[in-house]
Amino acid sequence: MKSMTPFLMFEGRAKEAMEYYMEIFEDAEIRYMREYDEDSPEMQDKVMQGVIRIHDQLIMVMDSEVPHEFSFTPSMSFFIECNSLPEIEHYYRKLKKKGAIHMPLDEYGFSNRFAWVQDQFGVTWQLNFTK
Incomplete structure (x- = not known):
């Protein structure tokens, strides 16, 4: 390959x-x-x-030149490992603007800070910060 x-x-x-x-x-x-x-x-x-x-x-x-019935789906997303709390907060604030929140930025059992957002174009992003 x-x-x-x-x-x-x-x-x-x-x-x-x-x-x-x-x-x-x-x-x-x-x-x-x-x-x-x-x-x-x-x-x-x-x-x-x-x-x-x-x-x-x-x-x-x-x-696409050809109209189609499908678009982006949350089942495919970009996963970003952030270096700091300010970095994850920056991406969260920017990417959710005019988009949607699938999981709000919060502490979860598997992560110190995690969020899953869909941007205004329909692309989804998983944001993660672990100390």
Whole structure:
């Protein structure tokens, strides 16, 4: 195997999501972005293929040209091990904005601080901090 990379398919908001993640994660970087060309006027300014790096993780993204009946589901999520309470609180505050809370930031038996949130794009994030 050469590599294995998470791939997120959006419905028209991939560029917005990548920019949003750049604001949240200070070490994020858009590595590559190719937009659809003029041959697809309904897809103008939409991402045909993109790659964002968050910390050491590459994530591929795209906007689907084809409408579909499915979206993201909480059964697949990104799990982030945080270094500090301020870090987990920062991610929690930012990622839940205009999103949903599956498990509020709190102390649980398996973690000193844990939260499970869905961001405004439907992507879910599990945040964990253990002393």
